[in-house]
Structure formats: structure tokens, C-alpha cells
Amino acid sequence: MSVAFVVEKFGGTSVAGPDRIRVVADHVARRCSRGDRVVLVISAMGSETDQLLRMASDVAADPPGREVDMLITGGERKACALMAMALSDLGVPAASFTGSQAGFRTDSTHSDAKILAITPGRITEALARGVVPVVGGSQGVSGDGDVTFFGRGGSDTTAVALAHVLAADYCEIYTDVPGVFSADPRLVPQARRMDVVSFDELLEMTASGCPKPAMRAVELARTYGVELHVRSAFSWMPGTTVTGEEAMEHAIISAVTHDASEAKMTVSGVADKPGVAGRLFRALADTEVNVDMIVQNVSREGVTDISFTVPKLQLDASRSVAVALIDELGADEVSADDSIARVSLIGAGMQTNPGVAARMFETLAAAGINIEMISTSAIRISCVIRAGDMERAVVVLHESFELDKDPADRASVY
Ligand code: ASP
Ligand code: MG
Numbered sequence: 244m245s246v247a248f249v250v251e252k253f254g255g256t257s258v259a260g261p262d263r264i265r266v267v268a269d270h271v272a273r274r275c276s277r278g279d280r281v282v283l284v285i286s287a288m289g290s291e292t293d294q295l296l297r298m299a300s301d302v303a304a305d306p307p308g309r310e311v312d313m314l315i316t317g318g319e320r321k322a323c324a325l326m327a328m329a330l331s332d333l334g335v336p337a338a339s340f341t342g343s344q345a346g347f348r349t350d351s352t353h354s355d356a357k358i359l360a361i362t363p364g365r366i367t368e369a370l371a372r373g374v375v376p377v378v379g380g381s382q383g384v385s386g387d388g389d390v391t392f393f394g395r396g397g398s399d400t401t402a403v404a405l406a407h408v409l410a411a412d413y414c415e416i417y418t419d420v421p422g423v424f425s426a427d428p429r430l431v432p433q434a435r436r437m438d439v440v441s442f443d444e445l446l447e448m449t450a451s452g453c454p455k456p457a458m459r460a461v462e463l464a465r466t467y468g469v470e471l472h473v474r475s476a477f478s479w480m481p482g483t484t485v486t487g488e489e490a491m492e493h494a495i496i497s498a499v500t501h502d503a504s505e506a507k508m509t510v511s512g513v514a515d516k517p518g519v520a521g522r523l524f525r526a527l528a529d530t531e532v533n534v535d536m537i538v539q540n541v542s543r544e545g546v547t548d549i550s551f552t553v554p555k556l557q558l559d560a561s562r563s564v565a566v567a568l569i570d571e572l573g574a575d576e577v578s579a580d581d582s583i584a585r586v587s588l589i590g591a592g593m594q595t596n597p598g599v600a601a602r603m604f605e606t607l608a609a610a611g612i613n614i615e616m617i618s619t620s621a622i623r624i625s626c627v628i629r630a631g632d633m634e635r636a637v638v639v640l641h642e643s644f645e646l647d648k649d650p651a652d653r654a655s656v657y
Contacts, residue, residue, distance in 0.1 A: 246278040250411045252286070252380065252402035254455075256419040257476035258322050259289035267417075267476060268329035271375065275335055280370060282405060283337075283377040285326050286398035287318025308353025312382075312392040315354075316342070319379035319398070327377045337375040340365060341390075342401065345376070347383030349391045356383060356391035358400070361408045370409075378405065396457030403460045406469045413470040416456045421475035422483035423453070425498045425646040430637050433647035437497060439484050444497050444589050447623045451587040452502030461485070494650035495592030495599065495657070499640045501633050503584040505535060505552040507616070510565050512575030513549060515542035519572055520549060526564045532557045536585070536618045536627065550616060552627065555581055583615065584633035587625040588640060598657030600624050606643040612636050 251271070258264050274281055287295075295314050299306040323339040330337035346362035369376045380398025385391050393400055399416055406414035423445060426434040440448075442465035449458035456473060464471050465487065474482030513519050520539065527534055537551040553561045558579055565577040593599040603624055607614055612635065616627035628636055645653040 246280070247412045248280045248409075249274075250282045250284060250402050250406040250409065250414045252284040252398055252414070252416050253326075253476055254398065254416075254418045255286050255289050255291070257417050258285055258326065261325075263476075264288075264322075264325050264329045268326060268333055268335070270476075270479065271330060272333045272335045275375065281375055282366060282370070282409065282411065283323070283326060283375060284380045284398055284402040284405060285319060285323040285377060286380045287315075288322045288325075291318040291322075292395070309389055312353045312356075313390050315392050316379065316382040316390050319382060323377040323379045327375075330375055330377070335375055336373060337377055338369055339377045339379070340369075341379050342382030343384035343390065345378045345405070347401070347404075349383035349385055349393070351385035351387060351389060351391065353389075354392050355394045356385065358383060358393075358404055361404060363405065363408055366405070366409065394459075396455075396459070399455075399457040399460030400463060403463045403467075403469050403471070407463070407467040411469075413472060414464065415472045415474055416460075417474050417476035418455055419475065419477060420455070421478050421480050422473050423448070423485070423498075426637055426641045427453075427501065430501070430634050431641045431647075434641065435647055437483050438481075439486065440497060441591060442485060442487050443622060444591055445485050447587070447589045447620065448498055448500050451585065451589065451623065451625060452500040452504075453498070494590060494653065495596050495655075496588055496590035496644045496646065498589050499637055499644070499646065500587045500589065501584060501637050502587075503630050503633055504555055505583065505585060506555045506558045506579055506581035507550055507552050507583045507627065508558070508561055508565060509548055509550040509578045509580075510568075510572065510574050510576075511548040511578070512546050513572045515545050515547040523549065523565065523568060523572065526568060527553075527561060530560055530564050532561050532564065534561075536616050536625065538616050538618075552583070552585070552616070582630045583627050584630040584636075585625050585627050586633060586636045586640060587623050588644065589623050591622050593624070594621055596657060602643060602657040603640065606639050607636060610635055610639045612639075 327337040327339040348360045349356035366376045380401040381393040383391050422436040424434040428434045471485035535552045540548045612632045614626045618625050
């Protein structure tokens with residue numbers, strides 16, 4: 244095996260306690276002894292980020308963003324120092340670095356900081372001395388010199404960005420599942436681990452409910468062509484490779500995802516005339532609401548309904564925005580429904596296979612599941628259904644599209 248230069252990121256469960264930290268250190272030590280060069284990115288131990296956020300809300304109703312970031316990034320700082328100690332203990336020279344020390348310059352949007360530039364001088368210097376750099380994930384420093392946090396799941400972004408600027412061979416994201424699956428294995432025990440998935444497919448998956456890796460990191464990896472490997476820090480098996488190359492498996496459908504984090508809003512009885520949708524969605528955008536699916540009905544007598552989905556967490560804000568516009572839009576009423584879920588089929592092969600949508604709708608119909616909204620992209624079809632039907636929908640779709648089978652053994656046309 245040839246030697247590799249790799250950025251390895253370990254998530255919270257992988258480094259949840261001293262034993263786990265020692266297991267990971269042992270893995271890194273063995274890699275280094277084979278001649279590989281390794282840069283580590285570590286996230287906070289276990290559920291520490293959640294605990295720190297809870298503490299913040301225990302001491303203040305609306306904690307200042309600067310202080311929240313100072314607090315949360317302490318989780319990663321602690322974890323990477325412990326990891327460097329565990330490596331030293333095994334005779335592997337290692338040094339921990341905060342995001343700032345690793346050269347991550349960001350804007351000053353606290354808890355959602357964007358990377359502006361990376362000057363990884365201290366990391367390359369450490370590597371040149373044969374020292375394993377252990378970098379705190381999801382953090383950097385703003386132009387004002389304040390510590391910033393990239394947001395939840397931001398350590399994946401740190402890892403991909405470092406792999407790019409250091410020109411590493413690839414980036415490995417270690418987590419508690421052995422790769423990317425054709426469906427959530429907790430809902431579908433037969434779900435299949437994919438050997439390969441394309442950036443485009445994985446992006447659609449993360450945008451429609453697949454929790455890992457973080458969407459922002461997948462986007463960054465696609466932009467810079469950073470090859471990603473999603474692997475388990477518990478089984479250490481090969482996992483899933485994410486590349487820009489044409490998937491080798493040629494599956495029509497790769498995965499079915501689900502998402503119960505959104506709610507549906509309907510503004511009914513609005514005039515069907517130019518400017519109405521623009522006014523409504525501009526107002527929502529100005530309130531930073533992330534609107535997802537949008538459906539406008541055929542108008543009757545010049546009047547129509549507009550439905551759209553928003554994150555449940557933004558439901559109250561969205562409702563206020565829409566209610567405030569009732570008179571201006573000439574609407575009858577604004578209603579909200581938070582018992583919906585979205586199931587999606589993702590697959591690059593659906594672009595050239597006209598039967599996929601029909602089969603998806605037939606499969607849901609056969610299971611007695613009503614479809615309330617539909618949206619599509621070139622490689623995704625999503626249906627909004629009742630939340631109570633979600634698990635069953637995932638199971639029947641996975642079965643209908645034979646996602647448990649090797650792609651070569653599935654139907655070649657739908
Ligand atoms: N520890 C942070 C979080 O849980 C950052 C990360 O793990 O990526 O969101
Ligand atoms: Mg975490």
C-alpha cells in the first residue's frame with residue numbers, strides 16, 4: 244500500500260470519553276507507523292456541544308453570540324488537547340491547535356461563521372517536523388480577533404477545508420455509522436451501505452434529511468474536488484467514497500431519505516396576479532426564513548392558494564410574516580400544519596428513466612399513503628405526506644426500488 248497524506252475528522256461519539264480517545268489515538272499511531280501523514284480534526288466529546296448550549300441558556304435568556312462561540316469552541320479545544328496527549332503517550336509526537344492557531348480566518352457571524360481564508364503555516368510546519376497536528380473543528384477567528392464557531396456539524400467543514408488547502412490526498416470523516424446508506428438503517432434494517440456515491444447525490448440526500456456528513460462540507464468538497472470517505476470509528480471498515488466521478492454502480496435510485504423537521508404553511512384565497520408571490524417570499528426571506536417546497540394551486544375565479552414548507556423552528560416567525568400580509572395580499576387565511584414529513588428518492592439515473600416518479604406515487608398509493616405536495620430536481624423527487632406515514636413510506640419505497648440489492652441485480656427500467 245502506498246503512503247497517503249490524509250485529513251481525518253472524528254465526530255463526537257468517536258471521541259466520547261478517554262477510552263474512545265485512546266482507541267482513535269491507537270488507530271492514528273498505526274497509520275503513522277505505516278508511513279502515512281495524518282492531520283486530525285476533532286469535534287467536541289460526545290454531547291458536550293449540547294450541554295454547553297444548555298448551560299448558556301441556563302444563565303442567560305439571550306446569550307451574546309460572541310460569548311456563545313467562546314463557550315462552544317471550548318468543547319473542541321478540550322477534545323483536541325486530550326487527543327494530542329493520548330498520541331504523545333503512544334510515542335507519536337502531536338500538537339493541538341485551535342481553529343485560530345490553525346489559520347482559519349472567518350467573518351464575524353457568530354455560530355454561523357464563514358471561512359474567508361486559511362493560512363495553515365503552523366500546520367505545515369508541524370507536519371514538516373513529523374508532528375501530528377490535532378485541530379479543533381468548527382472554529383476560527385474573525386477580523387476583530389474574536390473566536391468564531393462555524394455552527395453545528397462544522398467540524399466536517401474544517402476537515403474538508405484543511406484537506407483542500409493542504410492538498411491532502413483525501414479527507415476521511417469518521418462517525419458512528421459505517422458509511423452512507425440507502426436509507427436510515429434505524430427505519431430500514433435492510434438498508435445497504437453504498438460503496439460509492441456522487442457529490443450531487445449526497446448533497447441532495449443531506450438536503451432532504453440525511454444527517455451526515457454535514458451538507459456544507461459536502462458542498463465544499465464538491466467545489467474543490469476533495470475526495471471524501473465516510474467511515475466508522477467503531478468498525479474501521481472501508482465505508483463510502485464520495486467523488487465527483489460518475490458513480491460506478493450505475494444505480495437508477497441510490498437512496499430514500501426522510502425529514503420530519505419541516506412544517507407546511509398555506510396562505511389561501513390570494514389574488515392570482517403578478518407580485519403576490521414576490522411580496523410574500525421577499526418578506527419571508529427578509530426574516531431569514533428558509534422556505535423549501537412551494538406549491539401554488541390552479542386559480543379559480545382569479546383566486547389561488549400558496550403552500551410552502553419551512554423548518555418547524557421557524558414556523559412561528561413565518562406565520563407572523565404571512566399573517567401581517569393578509570390584508571395586503573387580499574388573502575382569506577393563513578394556516579399551519581406541523582404534522583407533515585417529506586420522503587425523497589435520490590438517484591442520478593432518474594434523469595434518463597421516466598418511470599421513477601410514477602412508480603414512487605404508485606408505491607405510496609398502494610400503501611394507502613396520500614401525497615400532499617410534490618417537488619423535483621434533476622436527481623430527486625420529494626413527496627410531502629402525513630408525519631405518521633413517514634416510516635412506512637420509507638420502508639415501502641426502499642423495497643419497491645430494491646435498494647437492498649446490489650445495483651446490478653435491480654430492475655433496469657421502471
Ligand atoms: N461539536 C460541534 C457540533 O456538534 C461541531 C461538530 O461536531 O462538527 O455541532
Ligand atoms: Mg458533534
